[in-house]
Every structure is written in C-alpha cells, then in structure tokens.
Amino acid sequence: MNKILEVRGLSKIYGPGCPQCLESTGPEVDTNLCPHCGSVVAIHDVSFDLFEGEILGVMGESGSGKSTVVKALYFDQAPSGGEAIFYDSDRQHDLFSLNAAQQRWLRNHRFGMVYQNPNLGLNFNISAGGNIAERLLMSDLMDYGAIRERAKALLARTEVLLSRVDDLPKNFSGGMQQRVQIAKALATRPPLLFLDEVTTGLDLSVQARILDLILEIQQELKTAMVVVTHDLGVIRLLAGRAIVMKYGRVIETGLTDQILEDPQHAYTQRLVASAL
Amino acid sequence: MNAMTHTTNAYNFGFLDEYAKKEVRRAVLKAIAIPGYQVPYASREMPMGRGFGTGGLQLTLSLIGPNEVVKVIDQGSDDSVNAVNLRQFIEMTCPGVSTTTKTAECTLVQSRHRIPELALTASQIIVLQVPYPDPLVVVEPSEDKRKTMHGEADYSRLLVKLYEDIVKFDEITISHRYPTRINGHYVIDPSPIPRWDVPKLNDSAALVLFGAGREKKIYAVPPHTRAEPLAFSDVPFRVEDFRDAAGRRRACARCGCTDSFLDEFVADSGSKTWQCSDSDWCDEQLLRTEHPQGELA
Amino acid sequence: MSYVAIKGGGRAIAGAAAVTEFLRTEEGLGNTCTEPPEPLKIDAILHQLRHLVDRVISEGGVYHPKFAALAVKQSLGDTLEAAFALRAWRSTRPRLSATPPLDTSRMRLIRRISSAFKEIPGGQMLGPTPDYALRLLRLDLMDESPEAFRAIAREWLETCPDAQLPDSFPKVLDALRAEDLLPPVSATRQQAAFDITREPLVFPVPRSAALATMARAETGSLLGIAYSNMRGYGDVHPTVAELRVGYLPVTLPHPVTGEFTEAGEVLITECEVVAMYEAEGGGKPVFTVGYGACFGHNEVKAISMAILDRALQKGMKDGPANPSEDPEFVLLHVDGVDSMGFASHYKMPHYVTFQSDLDRLRTTQQKSGEPA
Numbered sequence: 001m002n003k004i005l006e007v008r009g010l011s012k013i014y015g016p017g018c019p020q021c022l023e024s025t026g027p028e029v030d031t032n033l034c035p036h037c038g039s040v041v042a043i044h045d046v047s048f049d050l051f052e053g054e055i056l057g058v059m060g061e062s063g064s065g066k067s068t069v070v071k072a073l074y075f076d077q078a079p080s081g082g083e084a085i086f087y088d089s090d091r092q093h094d095l096f097s098l099n100a101a102q103q104r105w106l107r108n109h110r111f112g113m114v115y116q117n118p119n120l121g122l123n124f125n126i127s128a129g130g131n132i133a134e135r136l137l138m139s140d141l142m143d144y145g146a147i148r149e150r151a152k153a154l155l156a157r158t159e160v161l162l163s164r165v166d167d168l169p170k171n172f173s174g175g176m177q178q179r180v181q182i183a184k185a186l187a188t189r190p191p192l193l194f195l196d197e198v199t200t201g202l203d204l205s206v207q208a209r210i211l212d213l214i215l216e217i218q219q220e221l222k223t224a225m226v227v228v229t230h231d232l233g234v235i236r237l238l239a240g241r242a243i244v245m246k247y248g249r250v251i252e253t254g255l256t257d258q259i260l261e262d263p264q265h266a267y268t269q270r271l272v273a274s275a276l
Numbered sequence: 277m278n279a280m281t282h283t284t285n286a287y288n289f290g291f292l293d294e295y296a297k298k299e300v301r302r303a304v305l306k307a308i309a310i311p312g313y314q315v316p317y318a319s320r321e322m323p324m325g326r327g328f329g330t331g332g333l334q335l336t337l338s339l340i341g342p343n344e345v346v347k348v349i350d351q352g353s354d355d356s357v358n359a360v361n362l363r364q365f366i367e368m369t370c371p372g373v374s375t376t377t378k379t380a381e382c383t384l385v386q387s388r389h390r391i392p393e394l395a396l397t398a399s400q401i402i403v404l405q406v407p408y409p410d411p412l413v414v415v416e417p418s419e420d421k422r423k424t425m426h427g428e429a430d431y432s433r434l435l436v437k438l439y440e441d442i443v444k445f446d447e448i449t450i451s452h453r454y455p456t457r458i459n460g461h462y463v464i465d466p467s468p469i470p471r472w473d474v475p476k477l478n479d480s481a482a483l484v485l486f487g488a489g490r491e492k493k494i495y496a497v498p499p500h501t502r503a504e505p506l507a508f509s510d511v512p513f514r515v516e517d518f519r520d521a522a523g524r525r526r527a528c529a530r531c532g533c534t535d536s537f538l539d540e541f542v543a544d545s546g547s548k549t550w551q552c553s554d555s556d557w558c559d560e561q562l563l564r565t566e567h568p569q570g571e572l573a
Numbered sequence: 574m575s576y577v578a579i580k581g582g583g584r585a586i587a588g589a590a591a592v593t594e595f596l597r598t599e600e601g602l603g604n605t606c607t608e609p610p611e612p613l614k615i616d617a618i619l620h621q622l623r624h625l626v627d628r629v630i631s632e633g634g635v636y637h638p639k640f641a642a643l644a645v646k647q648s649l650g651d652t653l654e655a656a657f658a659l660r661a662w663r664s665t666r667p668r669l670s671a672t673p674p675l676d677t678s679r680m681r682l683i684r685r686i687s688s689a690f691k692e693i694p695g696g697q698m699l700g701p702t703p704d705y706a707l708r709l710l711r712l713d714l715m716d717e718s719p720e721a722f723r724a725i726a727r728e729w730l731e732t733c734p735d736a737q738l739p740d741s742f743p744k745v746l747d748a749l750r751a752e753d754l755l756p757p758v759s760a761t762r763q764q765a766a767f768d769i770t771r772e773p774l775v776f777p778v779p780r781s782a783a784l785a786t787m788a789r790a791e792t793g794s795l796l797g798i799a800y801s802n803m804r805g806y807g808d809v810h811p812t813v814a815e816l817r818v819g820y821l822p823v824t825l826p827h828p829v830t831g832e833f834t835e836a837g838e839v840l841i842t843e844c845e846v847v848a849m850y851e852a853e854g855g856g857k858p859v860f861t862v863g864y865g866a867c868f869g870h871n872e873v874k875a876i877s878m879a880i881l882d883r884a885l886q887k888g889m890k891d892g893p894a895n896p897s898e899d900p901e902f903v904l905l906h907v908d909g910v911d912s913m914g915f916a917s918h919y920k921m922p923h924y925v926t927f928q929s930d931l932d933r934l935r936t937t938q939q940k941s942g943e944p945a
Contacts, residue, residue: 101428108432126436133439138432144442144508166443293667299771316773320664321657326911327918351924357582358921364583389925407918419901420776445937451929470929490911492773516932539924540931553925 003087004192004224005050005073010082012068015039017080027246027267032063042068043248046082052191053222057239057256059229059271064245066228070194073226074113075103086110088191108138112185112223116197118177121184124170128155128180131169135187154183158213175206179213186217193225199234211237232275236260244268290337291369296320300338300494304485307496312462313426314409319492329362329388330489332405336386339401342372347382352390352537352553362386379556389452391473393536393557396482398499404467406488409495411455411465429461435506442511454513455506458497463506472515472537477503518550528552531561597649618642627840627869628652632909633659634770634789636839636868653791653913660910668771670825673833674762677843677866678744682819687745689814689847695742700818702872745815746845746862755847756859776901783885783904787878788867791909798907799877802884802897809883811846811863811876818842818870842867844875848883861886 013021018037025032025041032041043065050056060066072079073095084095088110098106107113115121122131132151141147155165158179164172169180178198185193195214199207215238217223227238235242235256242259244252244267252265263269290297296318303317322330329350340346346366350359354377363375376382379392388405396402412422415433425431434455441449452468456477466474467486477484477497484497497503505513518526518538527534529549536557538550552558600610619626619642629641633656640662644655684700687693749755767782769789774782787795802809820838827834844865852858863883865875881903888898896902906912 100424104428104430126440127443129443130436130440134432134436137435137439138430142435142509144439144511146510147439147508287665292664295667296664316775318769318771318773320770321660321910322664323658323661325657325917326914327916328914328921330914351922355582356922357585360582361586364586388921389923407915417901418776419905423775446940447933447937449933449937451933452926468923468926470925472929490915516929517936537925538928540928553928 001051003049004052006085008047008083010046010072011044011080012042012072013039013080014042025247026249027251032247041248046250048243050224052224055218055225055227055239057227057235057242059235059242060245061230065248066245067196070196070226070228074111074194075107109188110190112190112193114181114185114195114198116200118181121181122169124168127166128169129165131180131184132187135184139188154187158183175202178210191224193223195225195227197229214238287369289370292320292337297338300334303494307494308498311498311501312458312464312495314493314495316492317494319489326490327407328358329405331487332386332403333362334489335403335485335487336384340370340373340384344373345381345383346373346375347377347385349390350388353555377556389468390553391469391476393554398481400482402482403485403487406467406486408465409488409491409493411463426462431463438506457504457506459501464495470516470537474505526550528558531558533561613646615639615642618645625652627871628792629655629659631868631871632656632791635659635663653909657910672823672825675821675823677821679741680817680819680821681740682742682817685742685817687815689812693745694748754860755862774904783900784882786904787881790907792871792874794907795877796873798897798903799880802880806895807884807897809848809880811848811880814845814847816844816872840869842871842875844879846879
C-alpha cells in the first residue's frame with residue numbers, strides 16, 4: 001500500500017510557552033496546562049502514517065488534543081511545530097510550508113472535512129445542493145446541469161431525500177445535516193477525509209446508519225480517513241489502526257484489534273475495561 | 277486668516293490640489309498594471325455628494341489637460357441634471373477644456389450607468405462612476421476577508437449565488453452591476469451599467485476606468501483585455517431582451533433604431549413607448565435617416 | 574410626448590438654486606417681521622450659534638470657525654451640508670506642514686470635570702454647560718431687546734469674581750498612572766499618526782487611523798453606535814476620568830528655522846474614560862483607557878468617541894463580539910459626508926438600472942408561469 005500522509009512531531013501550544021512547558025505537561029502529570037506560564041500544550045510530538053484507503057482512528061477524551069490534530073492537518077489552525085507530507089499520486093506537499101492559496105487549493109480539491117458541528121461545515125444560508133455546488137465551483141466545474149446532477153447523485157448516495165436538495169440545511173435534522181456534510185466533503189472525490197466526532201450527539205440508530213455509510217464509502221471510493229472520536233465503538237467499527245491520546249501526547253498506537261484485546265498503557269486498559 | 281483671498285473662485289486647474297491629482301494618477305497606473313484590481317486611494321471630498329460621481333470626477337479632473345474634449349452623461353443622456361451639474365463644474369474649474377455631447381468627438385467621457393452605444397476608440401478614455409466597487413460584498417461584508425478572496429481569485433461563493441438563482445427562478449436575476457471577470461483573475465463590479473453594456477468592456481479599444489469616491493477605490497479594464505461576465509457554460513449570460521410579446525425587437529420611437537438600449541416610457545394614457553437611452557446615438561441615427569447621403573460622406 | 578423626461582437639466586438646476594436662495598433672503602421682503610430685516614452676520618453665527626459652528630469644524634475636519642459659520646449660513650443651518658462644504662474646500666488646499674503630537678495638559682481650560690473622583694488635582698471646574706439647567710423654554714428670549722442682550726454680558730463681567738486659576742491643570746490619568754492602576758504609556762505614542770486625508774483606510778488599521786476617523790465623524794452616527802455599546806451590545810462600562818474643554822496651543826515647525834513655534838490655539842473637547850480592567854500577558858491587572866477628542870465644544874461626541882475607542886481596541890485584540898467593536902463597521906459608517914451623500918444619491922435618476930430590473934423580473938415572472 002502507498003503512503004498518503006506522513007505526520008511527524010506535530011505540536012500546538014496555546015500561550016507564550018516556556019522551557020518547562022513540555023516536562024510540566026502530559027499524561028504523567030495529568031494536565032496539559034503548564035503551571036509555569038499558563039500555556040496549554042494541546043498536542044506535542046504527534047507522529048503517524050496513513051495509507052491509501054485506510055481508516056485511522058484517533059481516540060481520547062476531551063482535552064486529549066485529538067481534534068487539534070485534524071484541525072491542524074485541514075489548515076483550520078496553524079500548528080506550533082512539526083511537519084506533515086501529503087502524497088498526492090506522484091506529487092508531495094509539505095503541508096505547513098505551503099502558502100495560504102496553496103493550502104486553500106488542497107482543502108477544496110484534495111481534502112474533505114466533516115465536523116461534529118454542522119454549522120462549521122455547511123453554509124446554513126444556502127441550500128443543501130448549493131453547499132455541494134460551492135465545493136464543485138471551487139474546483140472550476142462551470143456547467144450548471146453537471147453541477148446539479150452531481151449534487152443530486154451525492155445526496156442520493158448519502159441517503160438524503162432528493163426532494164430536499166433545494167432546502168436550507170438549517171431546517172434539517174442533525175443526522176441529515178451530517179449526511180449533507182459528508183456529501184459536500186465527498187464532492188470533489190478527495191483521496192483524504194477528516195471526520196471529527198461526526199456521530200457525537202446523534203441518536204443511536206442514526207449513529208449506526210451514518211457509520212455504515214462511512215464504511216460503504218470507504219470501500220467504494222477507497223478514501224483514506226482520519227476518524228477522531230471518544231467512542232470506542234466507533235473505533236472498533238471503522239478503524240483498522242488507531243492511536244490513543246491523553247493530555248496532548250500519543251500514549252499507545254497499533255492495530256485496533258490489538259489495542260482493544262491487549263491494551264498496554266494503564267489509561268487504555270481502564271478505557272477498554274470501562275467500555276466492556 | 278484673511279477670508280477675502282478665498283472668496284473669489286480662484287481654484288487650481290481641476291479644483292484638486294496637484295498632490296491629490298498625482299496620487300490619483302499613480303493609482304490609475306497601478307490599476308492598469310493589475311487589470312480589475314481595486315486600488316485604494318485617499319479620495320478627496322468634492323463639492324457634490326458622495327454617490328453623485330465624486331470618484332469618477334476625481335479621475336476626470338486628474339487626467340484632463342487643457343486640450344481635452346470632455347463628454348459627461350448620466351443614464352445615457354448629456355442633459356440629465358447630474359450630467360449638467362458635473363459638466364458645469366468641469367467647465368468652471370478647468371479653463372480651456374471644451375465639452376461636447378458628441379461621443380465621436382470627445383477624448384474623455386465620464387458616465388454614470390451607461391457606456392455609449394458608439395464603439396469607443398483607442399484615443400478615448402471612459403470613466404465610469406461607481407457606487408459599490410466590490411462584487412463580493414453581497415456574500416462577504418468584511419473588506420479584510422474580501423481582499424484575501426480577491427487575491428486568491430476565490431469567487432465560489434459568488435458563483436453559488438448564481439446557482440441558487442437558477443434553482444429558484446430558472447434565471448440569473450442579476451440585472452445590472454453584473455460581476456465580470458477581468459483578464460482571467462479579478463472579478464469586478466462594472467458599476468451599475470445594464471447587462472447590455474457589459475460586452476463592450478471585452479477587448480475594448482478604449483481604456484475603461486472606474487472610480488468609487490465614497491468607497492475610495494480605483495480600478496481599470498485596460499485596452500484589449502478580456503472581460504467575461506460570470507455565467508455557467510450551459511446557462512449563458514444574457515443581455516436585456518427588448519422583444520415584444522410577438523417576439524419582434526422593439527424600435528426607438530424617435531429614431532427607429534433596433535439595436536440600442538431602450539428606455540421605457542409610460543404616457544399619461546397608460547400606453548408605453550420605447551426610446552434610445554443614449555441621446556447622442558439617437559440624434560445621430562435621426563440625422564442619418566433624415567439625410568441619408570450624409571452617411572456616405 | 575417629450576423626448577427623455579430629464580431634458581432641460583441645466584435650467585432645472587439653476588431654478589433649484591434660485592428658489593433656495595429666495596428662501597434664504599425672503600425675510601428681506603419685509604412681509605414676515607416688523608424690524609428692518611438684516612442678513613445673518615457671520616459674527617452672530619460664530620457667537621450665538623457657537624455649537625453649530627463647533628459641529629461643523631469638527632465634522633468638516635477643518636479648524637476654520639469663520640468659514641464654518643459661512644458654511645452654516647449658506648446651507649441654511651444644515652450641519653451635514655455645512656461640514657460637507659468645509660471638507661470640499663479642504664480638498665483644494667495642499668498640506669504644507671504637520672504639527673507634532675500636541676500636549677493636552679497645556680490646554681487653557683474653560684471646563685473640566687471628573688466623574689471618577691470628587692477631588693482631583695487642580696479641582697473640578699464646571700464651566701459653561703447645560704447639564705444641570707432646566708430645559709424650560711425661555712419665552713423671554715422670544716423678543717429680546719438689543720439693550721437687554723448687551724446688559725447681560727456686561728453685568729456678568731462686572732460681577733464675576735476674580736478666580737485664581739492656573740493656566741493649565743494636571744491630568745487625572747497621570748495620577749492613576751502614578752499609582753500603577755493604568756497600563757504604561759503605549760509604545761506607539763511616538764509613531765507618526767495615520768493621516769486619513771492622505772491615505773485610505775485599508776483594514777486592519779492602526780489605532781491612530783481609528784481615532785482620526787472618529788474625530789471627524791458625524792456626531793449622531795458616533796453617538797448611535799456608542800449608545801448601542803452603553804446599552805448592552807458591548808461591555809466597556811466607562812467612567813469619565815476626565816472631560817476637558819479648552820484652548821489647545823498648536824505648534825508648527827517654523828518655515829525658516831524648523832523650530833517648533835506656537836502658531837495659535839484651537840478649541841477642543843477631550844475625554845478620557847477608564848474602563849473594565851484586564852491582565853495583559855498574565856501580568857498585574859490594570860484599568861484600560863478609551864480616548865476621545867474633537868474640534869470645538871462637543872462633549873457628547875468626545876464621550877462617544879472615547880467609549881468606541883475602548884470598544885474597538887477590544888475588537889482589534891479579541892475579534893468583534895458586537896457591532897461597536899468591529900473596526901470596519903464603526904469606521905466605515907460614521908462619516909457624515911459619505912453617508913449623507915450616499916443617502917442623497919438615491920434621489921438621482923436610476924432609469925437604466927430600473928429598466929434592467931424590469932427586464933429580469935418580467936423574464937422571471939414569465940418563466941414561473943411556464944409549466945416545468
């Protein structure tokens with residue numbers, strides 16, 4: 001399998017930072033807040049690889065830094081350090097050395113993002129179809145008929161009723177909003193998709209159907225995904241490999257089955273035990 | 277201060293002080309160098325209202341010299357109140373400059389809402405008055421963010437507006453101020469000219485300058501530059517339709533012209549007539565029909 | 574029917590100017606009063622309508638009280654129009670020189686108050702203010718005799734006790750700063766100020782550009798946005814540390830020697846508000862400061878400006894949470910010349926654009942009638 005993403009030493013510190021920040025934070029000291037300067041070490045030294053068509057789970061409780069990882073990779077927040085290489089067929093992009101326009105191009109053409117809060121991923125003032133059209137128009141598709149057909153096909157694929165293609169997403173249910181977000185993210189057939197707690201807060205039955213949809217898409221389109229969640233069940237269902245984070249650090253990494261059957265770190269052991 | 281020295285009308289040629297005119301000319305050069313880019317400039321207060329053409333006027337006054345022949349129109353007409361007002365002001369503050377109503381004779385035309393029907397030549401400049409310079413303002417109120425969007429040629433949100441229009445109305449509903457892409461990058465607001473006039477920007481022989489006084493921006497479509505109205509490949513841009521119910525092109529009730537932009541008039545009786553919006557064009561057409569030989573001369 | 578309804582524009586403009594001029598001079602016919610009618614004297618406007626003049630020099634952004642009075646006269650008392658005329662006149666003048674930052678502690682005061690302390694160094698000085706006056710119509714002024722008019726001023730001068738006032742007063746903020754209750758003097762203070770008459774606002778703008786824009790702003794617009802902050806669309810919670818009105822010495826570089834020389838003085842109103850405190854960069858918490866100043870005597874404007882200055886500093890730092898904290902929103906919507914001009918322009922013909930609108934609506938209506 002070909003590597004699609006290589007992340008090395010990713011870090012993000014909120015605040016001025018000081019020489020004692022790193023030793024004073026992390027899972028051993030049970031905090032991500034530096035007592036000396038008040039900075040928050042959101043993530044430090046996060047490294048992983050992602051291969052084509054693979055789903056990687058990033059697991060942890062709130063404050064573990066898991067969402068910061070995808071926000072940095074999707075250019076929502078600039079990291080404080082580290083690097084990430086995106087392998088796009090025969091080209092390589094050093095993500096954090098690109099200029100704003102190049103980053104925007106990658107976001108629009110090669111990446112997709114589904115947020116926990118649909119407000120971040122969708123423009124609530126334009127129709128569901130318009131949301132998808134926006135992404136297609138960013139990639140210079142200028143044929144109205146073709147845009148409309150593609151938007152309808154994507155909504156059909158994500159099981160949104162076609163009669164609602166011209167309705168505003170603010171009038172949709174939470175599950176339906178996530179489906180529209182997924183359709184929008186997939187519009188440009190990106191090889192890499194980021195999913196940030198996409199089923200959190202939804203009804204269990206709705207959750208299950210969205211997770212099924214994600215799995216089907218991954219099998220159909222061979223899209224590589226980074227799935228961020230606090231839910232062990234989501235990891236078990238979707239991810240072949242996973243990393244476990246606590247207070248900004250990666251504490252365990254490996255095949256999902258292995259982590260769930262034989263967790264090494266005490267924190268992961270407690271997590272798995274409480275879920276069983 | 278001795279007030280008496282100021283009570284006579286001893287204004288500098290072109291009203292503005294020379295530093296102000298130089299600044300405007302520098303902005304014009306930059307605007308020509310980057311077609312469609314909105315160049316910020318300080319924009320002086322003029323003695324007529326913001327919105328009445330102060331941006332266009334600052335361009336005109338900064339560009340004209342004593343041998344200039346200036347034409348001023350508003351709604352296509354040389355005799356509308358605002359055009360008369362601006363023309364009188366130019367005559368008062370620019371001694372030696374002559375004015376004309378004939379499009380063919382002028383070296384510079386300042387206009388609000390129209391581009392003359394007669395094609396302008398390489399030796400002419402047209403200055404258009406602009407109330408809203410930024411086509412992105414309908415989708416993004418913050419000027420700071422719009423600047424980035426222009427820089428990256430990020431017009432997808434504007435295009436989505438066209439998409440939503442077609443979804444809702446089966447038509448693009450933008451009537452005037454039609455967003456137009458210049459030289460393949462910047463999208464401009466071509467000022468409130470009707471769609472009828474937008475194709476005249478494309479590959480124009482004359483330099484087209486846009487001045488927004490209140491919003492303090494100058495931009496340009498240099499000669500022989502691409503100007504493409506935003507549209508979809510399968511839903512093309514369309515100019516105003518002047519056909520009657522039977523599908524026949526309406527003619528000007530005065531000169532009979534069937535290929536000019538028409539104003540609609542409602543008579544007291546309720547009946548409607550149509551006449552050329554461009555008054556000089558209408559006069560010229562009338563002359564030709566009355567003296568058909570003149571055309572050959 | 575006539576060709577193009579707007580023909581005859583030249584005559585119409587001349588006619589409009591003539592009838593306006595008739596209204597200005599109509600009193601001269603002697604039909605409306607018994608006194609021999611006299612044209613309004615510039616001096617009368619300067620003195621008896623001084624707050625009108627104050628507004629015009631402030632919103633016009635030119636300290637020329639005589640021309641401001643003239644502008645009031647020719648615009649029949651319309652402050653927007655008068656400030657506009659003064660600004661347009663300003664466009665014809667080159668900028669020959671610039672003053673250094675002026676020290677307002679050197680002001681010759683006619684009024685200064687603090688609502689933060691009962692006692693302030695130098696003392697409170699109420700001066701001319703209507704703040705505590707009863708707003709009752711003074712019917713005795715309806716028919717004031719010239720003799721009575723002259724007697725009032727003379728009597729005031731004769732009976733006014735000789736106060737032993739110093740030439741200038743220390744500033745309340747200096748006292749607070751000495752107690753470490755305020756942030757240190759901003760490092761940007763020595764930088765050259767942004768000249769809004771020579772440079773366009775391109776956001777983000779420095780604070781000096783915001784202050785200059787507000788100093789020229791239309792009083793009502795500035796008050797409206799500041800009031801929204803006071804009412805709860807914002808949280809400045811200001812206390813007026815000091816409000817002063819007086820004459821500020823203006824220094825200019827001498828044309829020959831280059832030495833700073835006092836060239837005259839200008840009447841200004843200055844307001845400093847102390848507002849919600851914050852701890853900058855994890856340091857000791859201190860109060861924050863908002864600053865307002867304008868030409869002429871206009872306290873509502875200076876206070877509004879000080880509150881908005883504080884609100885805008887917050888917005889520039891943390892991002893705007895309210896309209897009054899948004900630099901673009903505030904600074905692009907308070908200029909009287911810009912906003913009144915644009916409101917007026919809607920009266921101009923829009924025949925062509927409306928024709929274009931009609932075309933779109935008719936086409937759309939036609940399509941909506943067609944079967945899908």
